[in-house]
Amino acid sequence: MTEQRADYDNPWKEALSLYFQPFMAFFFPEINGNINWSRGYEFLDKEFQQVVRDAEIGLREADKLVKVWRGDGAEVWVLIHIEIQSQAASDFAERMYVYNYRIFDMYRRSVVSLAVLADNQDSWRPNQYQNGLWGCEVNFLFPAVKLLDYQGRSESLTDNNPFAVIVAAHLTTQQTNQDPDQRYQGKLRIAKSLYQRGYSRQDILELFRLIDWMMSLPESIESQFKQEIMSFEEDLKMPYVTSFERLARQEGRSEGISEGILQGSRENVIEVLEVRFEMLPSDLIEKINQIEDLELLKTLHRQGITIGSLDEFQELLERSS
Template identity: 30%
Template sequence: MIGDLFEDFLLFFEPNLHAHIDFSKAPDFLQQELFQLVNDKKKGRGVADQIVKVQLKEGREQWILIHVEVQGTDHADFSARMFQYFYRIYDRYREKIIALAIMTSPHESKAPVDFRYQYFGTTLHYAYTNRKLLDYPVEELQQSDKLFSKVVLAAKYLHSTNDKELQRYQFKMKLMREIVRNEKYPRTAVQAVFHFIDYLLKLPKDLEQKLSEVMYPILGEEKKLMELYNKENASPTIANAFEMERVEGKTEGRIEERLRLVQNMLKKDLSLEEIADLAGLSEDEVLAIRNELLQ
Protein backbone atom coordinates (compact mmCIF):
# COMPACT_ATOMS: atom_id res chain seq x y z
CA MET A 1 0.00 0.00 0.00
CA ILE A 2 2.87 2.37 0.69
CA GLY A 3 4.19 1.76 -2.82
CA ASP A 4 0.81 2.01 -4.56
CA LEU A 5 -0.46 4.99 -2.56
CA PHE A 6 2.72 6.74 -1.52
CA GLU A 7 1.35 10.27 -1.95
CA ASP A 8 -1.77 9.39 0.06
CA PHE A 9 0.43 7.69 2.66
CA LEU A 10 2.46 10.88 3.22
CA LEU A 11 -0.63 13.08 3.11
CA PHE A 12 -2.06 11.07 5.98
CA PHE A 13 0.98 10.53 8.19
CA GLU A 14 3.16 13.56 7.31
CA PRO A 15 1.08 16.33 5.68
CA ASN A 16 3.78 18.97 6.30
CA LEU A 17 6.36 16.92 4.41
CA HIS A 18 3.80 16.12 1.73
CA ALA A 19 3.34 19.84 1.04
CA HIS A 20 7.05 20.24 0.13
CA ILE A 21 7.25 17.36 -2.36
CA ASP A 22 6.76 17.72 -6.11
CA PHE A 23 4.55 14.75 -6.96
CA SER A 24 4.49 15.64 -10.65
CA LYS A 25 7.79 13.73 -10.66
CA ALA A 26 7.29 10.09 -9.74
CA PRO A 27 8.90 8.92 -6.49
CA ASP A 28 11.76 6.49 -6.95
CA PHE A 29 11.65 3.41 -4.71
CA LEU A 30 15.21 2.28 -4.08
CA GLN A 31 14.45 -1.31 -3.11
CA GLN A 32 17.65 -2.83 -4.46
CA GLU A 33 19.81 -0.33 -2.60
CA LEU A 34 17.86 -0.98 0.60
CA PHE A 35 18.26 -4.74 0.26
CA GLN A 36 22.01 -4.42 -0.05
CA LEU A 37 22.28 -2.03 2.89
CA VAL A 38 20.15 -3.79 5.51
CA ASN A 39 19.83 -7.39 4.31
CA ASP A 40 22.01 -8.81 7.09
CA LYS A 41 19.69 -7.28 9.68
CA LYS A 42 16.42 -8.34 8.07
CA LYS A 43 16.42 -12.10 8.52
CA GLY A 44 13.53 -13.26 10.66
CA ARG A 45 12.19 -9.73 11.17
CA GLY A 46 8.53 -8.87 10.70
CA VAL A 47 9.48 -5.53 9.20
CA ALA A 48 8.75 -3.89 5.85
CA ASP A 49 10.99 -1.06 4.68
CA GLN A 50 10.97 1.44 1.88
CA ILE A 51 13.55 3.96 0.80
CA VAL A 52 11.94 6.51 -1.47
CA LYS A 53 13.72 9.23 -3.41
CA VAL A 54 11.54 12.25 -4.06
CA GLN A 55 11.89 15.72 -5.54
CA LEU A 56 11.13 18.87 -3.58
CA LYS A 57 9.17 21.81 -4.98
CA GLU A 58 12.17 24.13 -4.72
CA GLY A 59 13.56 25.58 -7.93
CA ARG A 60 16.79 23.59 -8.27
CA GLU A 61 17.01 19.84 -8.45
CA GLN A 62 16.93 18.35 -4.99
CA TRP A 63 15.97 15.04 -3.55
CA ILE A 64 15.27 13.52 -0.20
CA LEU A 65 15.48 9.96 1.02
CA ILE A 66 12.59 8.77 3.16
CA HIS A 67 13.10 5.66 5.22
CA VAL A 68 9.83 4.00 6.22
CA GLU A 69 9.67 1.11 8.63
CA VAL A 70 6.50 -0.67 9.65
CA GLN A 71 6.91 -2.22 13.07
CA GLY A 72 4.23 -4.45 14.58
CA THR A 73 5.88 -5.85 17.70
CA ASP A 74 8.37 -4.59 20.24
CA HIS A 75 12.02 -5.45 19.85
CA ALA A 76 14.66 -4.36 22.32
CA ASP A 77 16.99 -3.32 19.50
CA PHE A 78 14.39 -1.46 17.45
CA SER A 79 15.82 2.04 17.95
CA ALA A 80 19.35 0.72 17.36
CA ARG A 81 18.28 -0.78 14.04
CA MET A 82 16.58 2.46 13.07
CA PHE A 83 19.91 4.21 13.66
CA GLN A 84 21.87 1.57 11.74
CA TYR A 85 19.57 1.91 8.73
CA PHE A 86 19.89 5.71 8.88
CA TYR A 87 23.68 5.66 9.09
CA ARG A 88 24.13 3.09 6.33
CA ILE A 89 21.91 5.09 3.98
CA TYR A 90 23.58 8.38 4.90
CA ASP A 91 27.07 6.92 4.55
CA ARG A 92 26.21 5.58 1.10
CA TYR A 93 24.36 8.58 -0.35
CA ARG A 94 25.23 11.62 1.82
CA GLU A 95 21.70 12.91 1.31
CA LYS A 96 19.09 14.33 3.68
CA ILE A 97 17.14 11.53 5.31
CA ILE A 98 13.77 11.60 7.01
CA ALA A 99 13.16 8.46 9.05
CA LEU A 100 9.58 7.54 9.75
CA ALA A 101 8.53 4.53 11.86
CA ILE A 102 4.96 3.27 11.68
CA MET A 103 3.93 1.11 14.65
CA THR A 104 1.03 -1.16 13.69
CA SER A 105 0.53 -3.04 16.97
CA PRO A 106 -2.92 -2.67 18.61
CA HIS A 107 -1.15 -2.56 22.00
CA GLU A 108 0.82 0.26 23.54
CA SER A 109 4.40 -0.02 22.33
CA LYS A 110 7.26 0.05 24.79
CA ALA A 111 9.87 0.44 22.08
CA PRO A 112 11.96 3.63 22.49
CA VAL A 113 11.35 6.46 20.05
CA ASP A 114 15.02 7.42 19.82
CA PHE A 115 18.50 5.90 20.03
CA ARG A 116 20.95 7.08 22.67
CA TYR A 117 24.56 6.07 23.13
CA GLN A 118 26.95 7.30 25.79
CA TYR A 119 30.29 5.83 26.72
CA PHE A 120 33.26 7.62 28.35
CA GLY A 121 32.34 11.03 26.98
CA THR A 122 31.24 9.82 23.57
CA THR A 123 27.56 10.69 23.18
CA LEU A 124 25.07 10.13 20.40
CA HIS A 125 21.37 10.94 20.19
CA TYR A 126 19.35 9.90 17.12
CA ALA A 127 15.61 10.63 17.03
CA TYR A 128 13.10 9.76 14.32
CA THR A 129 9.43 10.38 13.66
CA ASN A 130 7.21 7.74 15.24
CA ARG A 131 3.59 7.15 14.28
CA LYS A 132 1.37 4.61 16.07
CA LEU A 133 -1.86 3.30 14.60
CA LEU A 134 -3.08 3.00 18.18
CA ASP A 135 -3.08 6.81 18.44
CA TYR A 136 -5.63 7.24 15.61
CA PRO A 137 -9.21 6.92 16.97
CA VAL A 138 -11.64 4.88 14.86
CA GLU A 139 -14.19 7.72 14.89
CA GLU A 140 -11.59 10.15 13.54
CA LEU A 141 -10.59 7.73 10.77
CA GLN A 142 -14.23 7.14 9.81
CA GLN A 143 -14.82 10.87 9.43
CA SER A 144 -11.57 11.52 7.54
CA ASP A 145 -11.78 12.02 3.78
CA LYS A 146 -8.15 10.97 3.23
CA LEU A 147 -7.92 7.69 1.35
CA PHE A 148 -5.10 6.30 3.50
CA SER A 149 -7.26 6.77 6.58
CA LYS A 150 -9.35 3.88 5.21
CA VAL A 151 -6.22 1.73 4.93
CA VAL A 152 -5.38 2.48 8.58
CA LEU A 153 -9.01 1.81 9.51
CA ALA A 154 -8.83 -1.63 7.85
CA ALA A 155 -5.71 -2.41 9.90
CA LYS A 156 -7.50 -1.43 13.10
CA TYR A 157 -10.54 -3.54 12.13
CA LEU A 158 -8.19 -6.50 11.66
CA HIS A 159 -7.25 -6.34 15.32
CA SER A 160 -10.67 -5.47 16.76
CA THR A 161 -12.50 -8.27 14.87
CA ASN A 162 -9.93 -11.00 15.28
CA ASP A 163 -12.51 -13.54 16.51
CA LYS A 164 -15.73 -11.76 15.48
CA GLU A 165 -16.56 -12.81 11.93
CA LEU A 166 -19.97 -11.13 11.65
CA GLN A 167 -18.61 -7.83 12.98
CA ARG A 168 -15.70 -8.03 10.54
CA TYR A 169 -18.18 -8.58 7.71
CA GLN A 170 -20.17 -5.52 8.75
CA PHE A 171 -17.05 -3.35 9.05
CA LYS A 172 -15.67 -4.56 5.73
CA MET A 173 -18.95 -3.98 3.90
CA LYS A 174 -19.32 -0.45 5.30
CA LEU A 175 -15.70 0.38 4.48
CA MET A 176 -15.89 -0.86 0.89
CA ARG A 177 -19.19 0.90 0.22
CA GLU A 178 -17.84 4.17 1.57
CA ILE A 179 -14.68 3.94 -0.53
CA VAL A 180 -16.35 3.06 -3.81
CA ARG A 181 -19.01 5.77 -3.43
CA ASN A 182 -16.46 8.55 -2.90
CA GLU A 183 -15.89 9.99 -6.36
CA LYS A 184 -12.82 11.91 -5.17
CA TYR A 185 -10.77 8.72 -4.91
CA PRO A 186 -8.98 7.71 -8.13
CA ARG A 187 -10.39 4.45 -9.42
CA THR A 188 -6.94 2.85 -9.68
CA ALA A 189 -6.36 3.73 -6.02
CA VAL A 190 -9.71 2.19 -5.07
CA GLN A 191 -8.63 -0.97 -6.85
CA ALA A 192 -5.42 -1.13 -4.80
CA VAL A 193 -7.23 -0.47 -1.52
CA PHE A 194 -9.80 -3.19 -2.26
CA HIS A 195 -7.00 -5.69 -2.79
CA PHE A 196 -5.49 -4.65 0.54
CA ILE A 197 -8.82 -4.85 2.41
CA ASP A 198 -9.63 -8.26 0.94
CA TYR A 199 -6.19 -9.54 1.94
CA LEU A 200 -6.36 -8.07 5.43
CA LEU A 201 -10.02 -8.64 6.40
CA LYS A 202 -10.56 -12.20 5.27
CA LEU A 203 -14.03 -13.71 5.76
CA PRO A 204 -15.52 -17.23 5.69
CA LYS A 205 -16.85 -18.23 2.27
CA ASP A 206 -20.51 -17.67 3.15
CA LEU A 207 -19.91 -14.13 4.39
CA GLU A 208 -17.58 -13.36 1.47
CA GLN A 209 -20.35 -14.43 -0.90
CA LYS A 210 -22.87 -12.31 0.99
CA LEU A 211 -20.52 -9.33 0.75
CA SER A 212 -20.22 -9.77 -3.02
CA GLU A 213 -24.01 -9.86 -3.30
CA VAL A 214 -24.23 -6.56 -1.42
CA MET A 215 -21.43 -4.93 -3.43
CA TYR A 216 -22.60 -6.16 -6.85
CA PRO A 217 -25.35 -3.57 -7.49
CA ILE A 218 -23.13 -0.77 -6.10
CA LEU A 219 -20.26 -1.74 -8.38
CA GLY A 220 -22.68 -2.04 -11.28
CA GLU A 221 -23.18 1.72 -11.03
CA GLU A 222 -19.41 2.28 -11.08
CA LYS A 223 -18.73 1.94 -14.80
CA LYS A 224 -15.14 3.21 -14.63
CA LEU A 225 -14.23 0.87 -11.81
CA MET A 226 -15.87 -2.11 -13.46
CA GLU A 227 -14.04 -1.37 -16.71
CA LEU A 228 -10.77 -1.15 -14.78
CA TYR A 229 -11.39 -4.47 -13.06
CA ASN A 230 -12.21 -6.04 -16.40
CA LYS A 231 -8.69 -5.13 -17.50
CA GLU A 232 -6.82 -5.98 -14.30
CA ASN A 233 -6.84 -8.74 -11.70
CA ALA A 234 -9.82 -8.22 -9.44
CA SER A 235 -9.79 -8.58 -5.67
CA PRO A 236 -11.77 -11.60 -4.34
CA THR A 237 -14.86 -9.54 -3.52
CA ILE A 238 -14.93 -7.96 -6.98
CA ALA A 239 -14.13 -11.27 -8.67
CA ASN A 240 -17.16 -12.82 -6.98
CA ALA A 241 -19.30 -9.89 -8.12
CA PHE A 242 -18.07 -10.46 -11.69
CA GLU A 243 -19.04 -14.11 -11.43
CA MET A 244 -22.52 -13.08 -10.31
CA GLU A 245 -22.74 -10.72 -13.27
CA ARG A 246 -21.68 -13.50 -15.64
CA VAL A 247 -24.19 -16.00 -14.22
CA GLU A 248 -26.94 -13.38 -14.22
CA GLY A 249 -26.16 -12.51 -17.82
CA LYS A 250 -26.37 -16.17 -18.85
CA THR A 251 -29.68 -16.57 -17.00
CA GLU A 252 -31.15 -13.52 -18.72
CA GLY A 253 -29.91 -14.86 -22.04
CA ARG A 254 -31.60 -18.22 -21.45
CA ILE A 255 -34.88 -16.50 -20.53
CA GLU A 256 -34.81 -14.40 -23.70
CA GLU A 257 -34.03 -17.49 -25.75
CA ARG A 258 -37.01 -19.34 -24.26
CA LEU A 259 -39.29 -16.38 -24.94
CA ARG A 260 -38.28 -16.34 -28.61
CA LEU A 261 -38.77 -20.11 -28.81
CA VAL A 262 -42.28 -19.91 -27.32
CA GLN A 263 -43.19 -17.00 -29.59
CA ASN A 264 -42.11 -18.94 -32.68
CA MET A 265 -44.05 -22.04 -31.63
CA LEU A 266 -47.18 -20.00 -30.90
CA LYS A 267 -47.03 -18.66 -34.45
CA LYS A 268 -47.08 -22.26 -35.68
CA ASP A 269 -50.31 -22.95 -33.75
CA LEU A 270 -48.84 -25.69 -31.59
CA SER A 271 -50.87 -26.70 -28.53
CA LEU A 272 -50.04 -25.32 -25.07
CA GLU A 273 -49.05 -28.82 -23.98
CA GLU A 274 -46.64 -29.27 -26.90
CA ILE A 275 -45.06 -25.86 -26.42
CA ALA A 276 -44.67 -26.37 -22.65
CA ASP A 277 -43.00 -29.73 -23.24
CA LEU A 278 -40.57 -28.41 -25.86
CA ALA A 279 -39.69 -25.21 -23.97
CA GLY A 280 -39.40 -26.85 -20.53
CA LEU A 281 -42.14 -24.59 -19.11
CA SER A 282 -45.51 -25.12 -17.49
CA GLU A 283 -48.69 -24.59 -19.52
CA ASP A 284 -49.54 -21.62 -17.28
CA GLU A 285 -46.19 -19.97 -18.12
CA VAL A 286 -46.78 -20.51 -21.85
CA LEU A 287 -50.29 -19.07 -21.48
CA ALA A 288 -48.90 -16.01 -19.70
CA ILE A 289 -46.42 -15.40 -22.54
CA ARG A 290 -49.21 -15.74 -25.11
CA ASN A 291 -51.40 -13.24 -23.22
CA GLU A 292 -48.54 -10.73 -23.16
CA LEU A 293 -48.12 -11.07 -26.91
CA LEU A 294 -51.83 -10.42 -27.46
CA GLN A 295 -51.85 -7.21 -25.40
Protein backbone atom coordinates in the same frame (compact mmCIF):
# COMPACT_ATOMS: atom_id res chain seq x y z
CA MET B 1 -13.69 -17.91 19.26
CA THR B 2 -11.29 -18.57 16.40
CA GLU B 3 -8.66 -15.93 15.75
CA GLN B 4 -8.87 -14.59 12.20
CA ARG B 5 -5.70 -14.60 10.08
CA ALA B 6 -4.59 -11.15 8.93
CA ASP B 7 -1.91 -10.04 6.51
CA TYR B 8 -0.87 -6.49 7.38
CA ASP B 9 2.59 -6.13 5.89
CA ASN B 10 2.01 -7.00 2.22
CA PRO B 11 -1.04 -4.73 1.75
CA TRP B 12 0.90 -1.89 3.41
CA LYS B 13 3.88 -2.43 1.11
CA GLU B 14 1.67 -2.27 -1.96
CA ALA B 15 -0.27 0.71 -0.62
CA LEU B 16 3.02 2.59 -0.17
CA SER B 17 4.01 1.74 -3.74
CA LEU B 18 0.68 2.91 -5.13
CA TYR B 19 0.07 5.96 -2.95
CA PHE B 20 3.37 7.29 -1.63
CA GLN B 21 2.51 11.01 -1.88
CA PRO B 22 -0.90 10.54 -0.15
CA PHE B 23 0.94 8.52 2.52
CA MET B 24 3.22 11.46 3.27
CA ALA B 25 0.32 13.92 3.22
CA PHE B 26 -1.74 11.78 5.61
CA PHE B 27 0.90 10.88 8.20
CA PHE B 28 3.68 13.48 7.83
CA PRO B 29 2.11 16.65 6.37
CA GLU B 30 4.98 18.97 7.34
CA ILE B 31 7.54 16.82 5.54
CA ASN B 32 5.12 16.41 2.63
CA GLY B 33 5.05 20.20 2.25
CA ASN B 34 8.84 20.32 1.97
CA ILE B 35 9.09 17.83 -0.91
CA ASN B 36 9.22 19.02 -4.52
CA TRP B 37 6.71 16.56 -5.93
CA SER B 38 7.05 18.04 -9.43
CA ARG B 39 10.49 16.40 -9.63
CA GLY B 40 8.96 12.97 -9.01
CA TYR B 41 10.32 10.30 -6.69
CA GLU B 42 12.02 6.93 -7.00
CA PHE B 43 11.69 3.74 -4.95
CA LEU B 44 15.06 2.18 -4.19
CA ASP B 45 13.82 -1.31 -3.31
CA LYS B 46 16.82 -3.22 -4.64
CA GLU B 47 19.27 -0.92 -2.87
CA PHE B 48 17.35 -1.19 0.40
CA GLN B 49 17.48 -4.98 0.16
CA GLN B 50 21.27 -4.66 0.29
CA VAL B 51 21.10 -2.37 3.32
CA VAL B 52 18.91 -4.88 5.14
CA ARG B 53 21.15 -7.83 4.25
CA ASP B 54 24.20 -5.94 5.50
CA ALA B 55 22.50 -4.91 8.74
CA GLU B 56 21.30 -8.40 9.72
CA ILE B 57 19.16 -7.05 12.55
CA GLY B 58 15.57 -7.76 13.52
CA LEU B 59 12.59 -8.95 11.50
CA ARG B 60 11.76 -6.98 8.39
CA GLU B 61 8.20 -5.86 7.99
CA ALA B 62 6.75 -3.29 5.58
CA ASP B 63 9.52 -0.89 4.63
CA LYS B 64 10.53 1.44 1.82
CA LEU B 65 13.44 3.61 0.75
CA VAL B 66 12.49 6.53 -1.48
CA LYS B 67 14.53 9.19 -3.28
CA VAL B 68 12.81 12.61 -3.26
CA TRP B 69 13.78 16.20 -4.05
CA ARG B 70 13.67 18.94 -1.44
CA GLY B 71 11.13 21.67 -2.08
CA ASP B 72 12.55 24.41 0.14
CA GLY B 73 14.73 25.98 -2.55
CA ALA B 74 17.62 23.56 -2.17
CA GLU B 75 18.05 21.72 -5.47
CA VAL B 76 19.19 18.46 -3.89
CA TRP B 77 17.70 15.01 -3.47
CA VAL B 78 17.41 13.24 -0.14
CA LEU B 79 16.24 9.84 1.06
CA ILE B 80 13.17 8.86 3.04
CA HIS B 81 13.30 5.55 4.89
CA ILE B 82 9.90 4.23 6.04
CA GLU B 83 9.13 1.39 8.43
CA ILE B 84 5.60 0.10 9.08
CA GLN B 85 5.83 -1.92 12.30
CA SER B 86 2.78 -4.08 13.03
CA GLN B 87 4.04 -5.60 16.28
CA ALA B 88 5.97 -4.27 19.27
CA ALA B 89 9.69 -5.12 19.15
CA SER B 90 12.33 -4.27 21.75
CA ASP B 91 15.02 -3.65 19.11
CA PHE B 92 12.91 -1.46 16.83
CA ALA B 93 14.54 1.89 17.69
CA GLU B 94 17.98 0.33 17.30
CA ARG B 95 16.97 -1.07 13.90
CA MET B 96 15.80 2.38 12.79
CA TYR B 97 19.17 3.81 13.76
CA VAL B 98 21.17 1.05 12.06
CA TYR B 99 19.20 1.34 8.82
CA ASN B 100 19.52 5.13 8.89
CA TYR B 101 23.29 5.21 9.21
CA ARG B 102 23.79 2.36 6.72
CA ILE B 103 21.68 4.20 4.15
CA PHE B 104 23.70 7.36 4.79
CA ASP B 105 26.92 5.40 4.48
CA MET B 106 25.80 4.02 1.11
CA TYR B 107 24.67 7.35 -0.41
CA ARG B 108 26.25 10.13 1.68
CA ARG B 109 22.96 11.98 1.49
CA SER B 110 20.58 13.20 4.15
CA VAL B 111 18.32 10.38 5.34
CA VAL B 112 14.97 10.91 7.06
CA SER B 113 13.68 7.79 8.85
CA LEU B 114 9.94 7.63 9.52
CA ALA B 115 7.98 5.06 11.51
CA VAL B 116 4.32 4.04 11.48
CA LEU B 117 3.61 2.06 14.64
CA ALA B 118 0.80 -0.26 13.59
CA ASP B 119 0.74 -2.56 16.65
CA ASN B 120 -2.06 -2.77 19.22
CA GLN B 121 -0.10 -1.76 22.36
CA ASP B 122 -0.91 1.86 23.16
CA SER B 123 2.06 2.30 25.52
CA TRP B 124 4.67 1.21 22.96
CA ARG B 125 5.82 4.42 21.25
CA PRO B 126 9.52 4.30 20.32
CA ASN B 127 10.92 7.41 18.60
CA GLN B 128 14.49 7.54 19.88
CA TYR B 129 17.65 5.44 20.10
CA GLN B 130 20.33 6.31 22.63
CA ASN B 131 23.70 4.76 23.38
CA GLY B 132 26.82 6.06 25.01
CA LEU B 133 29.95 5.36 26.99
CA TRP B 134 32.66 7.58 28.48
CA GLY B 135 31.45 10.77 26.88
CA CYS B 136 30.82 9.22 23.43
CA GLU B 137 27.07 9.34 22.82
CA VAL B 138 24.52 8.62 20.14
CA ASN B 139 21.07 10.22 20.34
CA PHE B 140 18.96 9.39 17.28
CA LEU B 141 15.42 10.80 17.04
CA PHE B 142 12.91 9.80 14.36
CA PRO B 143 9.33 10.93 13.64
CA ALA B 144 6.78 8.25 14.48
CA VAL B 145 2.99 8.06 14.25
CA LYS B 146 0.77 5.61 16.12
CA LEU B 147 -2.18 4.13 14.23
CA LEU B 148 -4.17 3.70 17.42
CA ASP B 149 -4.29 7.51 17.65
CA TYR B 150 -6.35 7.56 14.43
CA GLN B 151 -9.13 5.48 15.96
CA GLY B 152 -12.46 7.08 15.07
CA ARG B 153 -10.85 9.63 12.74
CA SER B 154 -9.70 7.61 9.73
CA GLU B 155 -13.12 6.51 8.44
CA SER B 156 -14.49 10.00 7.83
CA LEU B 157 -16.32 9.92 4.49
CA THR B 158 -15.07 13.45 3.78
CA ASP B 159 -11.44 12.29 3.79
CA ASN B 160 -10.55 10.98 0.34
CA ASN B 161 -6.92 10.23 1.16
CA PRO B 162 -6.43 6.51 0.41
CA PHE B 163 -4.74 6.01 3.77
CA ALA B 164 -7.93 6.96 5.57
CA VAL B 165 -9.24 3.67 4.15
CA ILE B 166 -6.05 1.68 4.80
CA VAL B 167 -5.88 2.82 8.43
CA ALA B 168 -9.57 2.08 8.98
CA ALA B 169 -9.10 -1.42 7.53
CA HIS B 170 -6.00 -2.04 9.65
CA LEU B 171 -7.58 -0.92 12.93
CA THR B 172 -10.83 -2.80 12.25
CA THR B 173 -8.87 -5.96 11.44
CA GLN B 174 -6.97 -5.68 14.74
CA GLN B 175 -10.14 -5.14 16.74
CA THR B 176 -11.97 -8.11 15.20
CA ASN B 177 -9.29 -10.79 15.22
CA GLN B 178 -11.57 -13.03 17.30
CA ASP B 179 -14.92 -11.88 15.98
CA PRO B 180 -15.56 -12.77 12.31
CA ASP B 181 -19.08 -11.35 12.35
CA GLN B 182 -17.83 -7.95 13.51
CA ARG B 183 -15.05 -8.08 10.91
CA TYR B 184 -17.65 -8.84 8.26
CA GLN B 185 -19.67 -5.78 9.26
CA GLY B 186 -16.56 -3.59 9.42
CA LYS B 187 -15.27 -4.79 6.06
CA LEU B 188 -18.68 -4.22 4.48
CA ARG B 189 -18.87 -0.70 5.90
CA ILE B 190 -15.37 0.25 4.71
CA ALA B 191 -15.88 -1.31 1.26
CA LYS B 192 -19.14 0.57 0.73
CA SER B 193 -17.50 3.82 1.83
CA LEU B 194 -15.15 3.61 -1.19
CA TYR B 195 -18.05 4.66 -3.43
CA GLN B 196 -18.84 7.70 -1.25
CA ARG B 197 -15.41 9.34 -1.12
CA GLY B 198 -15.19 10.57 -4.68
CA TYR B 199 -12.54 8.07 -5.78
CA SER B 200 -11.92 7.19 -9.40
CA ARG B 201 -12.89 3.73 -10.63
CA GLN B 202 -9.22 2.68 -10.58
CA ASP B 203 -8.74 3.82 -6.98
CA ILE B 204 -11.88 1.96 -5.90
CA LEU B 205 -10.52 -1.20 -7.51
CA GLU B 206 -7.07 -0.80 -5.95
CA LEU B 207 -8.33 0.04 -2.47
CA PHE B 208 -10.96 -2.68 -2.54
CA ARG B 209 -8.24 -5.19 -3.41
CA LEU B 210 -6.04 -3.97 -0.53
CA ILE B 211 -8.75 -4.10 2.13
CA ASP B 212 -10.00 -7.45 0.82
CA TRP B 213 -6.44 -8.74 1.18
CA MET B 214 -5.97 -7.37 4.69
CA MET B 215 -9.41 -8.16 6.12
CA SER B 216 -9.65 -11.88 5.46
CA LEU B 217 -12.94 -13.57 6.33
CA PRO B 218 -13.85 -17.22 6.94
CA GLU B 219 -15.07 -18.95 3.79
CA SER B 220 -18.48 -19.36 5.39
CA ILE B 221 -19.15 -15.60 5.24
CA GLU B 222 -16.76 -14.51 2.47
CA SER B 223 -19.28 -15.45 -0.23
CA GLN B 224 -21.98 -13.53 1.66
CA PHE B 225 -19.72 -10.46 1.65
CA LYS B 226 -19.16 -10.75 -2.10
CA GLN B 227 -22.87 -11.06 -2.78
CA GLU B 228 -23.58 -8.01 -0.62
CA ILE B 229 -21.05 -5.90 -2.51
CA MET B 230 -22.36 -7.06 -5.89
CA SER B 231 -25.90 -6.16 -4.86
CA PHE B 232 -24.68 -2.78 -3.58
CA GLU B 233 -22.94 -2.08 -6.91
CA GLU B 234 -26.05 -3.03 -8.86
CA ASP B 235 -28.09 -0.54 -6.83
CA LEU B 236 -25.53 2.19 -7.55
CA LYS B 237 -25.16 1.09 -11.19
CA MET B 238 -21.39 1.07 -10.61
CA PRO B 239 -20.12 -2.44 -11.47
CA TYR B 240 -16.52 -1.79 -10.41
CA VAL B 241 -15.33 -4.81 -8.46
CA THR B 242 -15.27 -7.11 -11.45
CA SER B 243 -12.37 -9.29 -10.31
CA PHE B 244 -14.27 -11.34 -7.76
CA GLU B 245 -17.43 -11.25 -9.87
CA ARG B 246 -15.50 -13.09 -12.57
CA LEU B 247 -14.02 -15.56 -10.10
CA ALA B 248 -17.39 -16.16 -8.48
CA ARG B 249 -18.91 -17.04 -11.84
CA GLN B 250 -16.03 -19.35 -12.67
CA GLU B 251 -16.17 -21.07 -9.28
CA GLY B 252 -19.74 -22.13 -10.01
CA ARG B 253 -18.66 -23.90 -13.19
CA SER B 254 -16.23 -26.39 -11.70
CA GLU B 255 -15.75 -28.46 -8.61
CA GLY B 256 -11.96 -28.22 -8.98
CA ILE B 257 -9.71 -25.30 -9.78
CA SER B 258 -11.24 -23.69 -12.83
CA GLU B 259 -9.38 -21.97 -15.64
CA GLY B 260 -11.08 -18.74 -14.55
CA ILE B 261 -9.53 -18.90 -11.09
CA LEU B 262 -6.11 -19.66 -12.56
CA GLN B 263 -6.40 -16.85 -15.09
CA GLY B 264 -7.50 -14.43 -12.39
CA SER B 265 -4.45 -15.37 -10.32
CA ARG B 266 -2.19 -14.92 -13.34
CA GLU B 267 -3.67 -11.48 -13.93
CA ASN B 268 -3.04 -10.56 -10.29
CA VAL B 269 0.66 -11.43 -10.65
CA ILE B 270 0.99 -9.45 -13.87
CA GLU B 271 -0.91 -6.50 -12.41
CA VAL B 272 1.31 -6.13 -9.34
CA LEU B 273 4.44 -6.35 -11.50
CA GLU B 274 3.10 -3.68 -13.85
CA VAL B 275 2.31 -1.40 -10.91
CA ARG B 276 5.86 -1.76 -9.60
CA PHE B 277 7.94 -2.04 -12.78
CA GLU B 278 5.62 -0.63 -15.51
CA MET B 279 6.31 -2.34 -18.86
CA LEU B 280 6.88 -6.11 -18.68
CA PRO B 281 8.71 -8.19 -21.28
CA SER B 282 6.27 -10.14 -23.44
CA ASP B 283 8.10 -13.41 -22.75
CA LEU B 284 7.64 -12.90 -18.99
CA ILE B 285 3.89 -12.35 -19.43
CA GLU B 286 3.73 -15.48 -21.57
CA LYS B 287 5.53 -17.55 -18.91
CA ILE B 288 3.15 -16.35 -16.20
CA ASN B 289 0.14 -17.13 -18.38
CA GLN B 290 1.36 -20.71 -18.83
CA ILE B 291 1.47 -21.47 -15.08
CA GLU B 292 -1.11 -24.06 -14.01
CA ASP B 293 -0.16 -24.23 -10.31
CA LEU B 294 -2.47 -22.03 -8.19
CA GLU B 295 -0.22 -22.14 -5.11
CA LEU B 296 2.78 -21.08 -7.20
CA LEU B 297 0.78 -18.16 -8.57
CA LYS B 298 -0.12 -17.08 -5.03
CA THR B 299 3.56 -17.26 -4.04
CA LEU B 300 4.61 -15.26 -7.10
CA HIS B 301 1.98 -12.63 -6.30
CA ARG B 302 3.31 -12.21 -2.76
CA GLN B 303 6.90 -12.09 -4.00
CA GLY B 304 5.98 -9.59 -6.70
CA ILE B 305 4.91 -7.09 -4.05
CA THR B 306 8.19 -7.07 -2.17
CA ILE B 307 10.92 -8.26 -4.56
CA GLY B 308 13.69 -5.80 -5.30
CA SER B 309 13.75 -5.85 -9.11
CA LEU B 310 12.22 -7.41 -12.18
CA ASP B 311 15.45 -9.34 -12.79
CA GLU B 312 15.14 -10.93 -9.33
CA PHE B 313 11.53 -11.88 -10.08
CA GLN B 314 12.53 -13.50 -13.37
CA GLU B 315 15.25 -15.49 -11.58
CA LEU B 316 12.67 -16.60 -8.99
CA LEU B 317 10.31 -17.67 -11.76
CA GLU B 318 13.05 -19.70 -13.44
CA ARG B 319 13.86 -21.49 -10.17
CA SER B 320 10.19 -22.23 -9.52
CA SER B 321 9.45 -23.63 -12.99
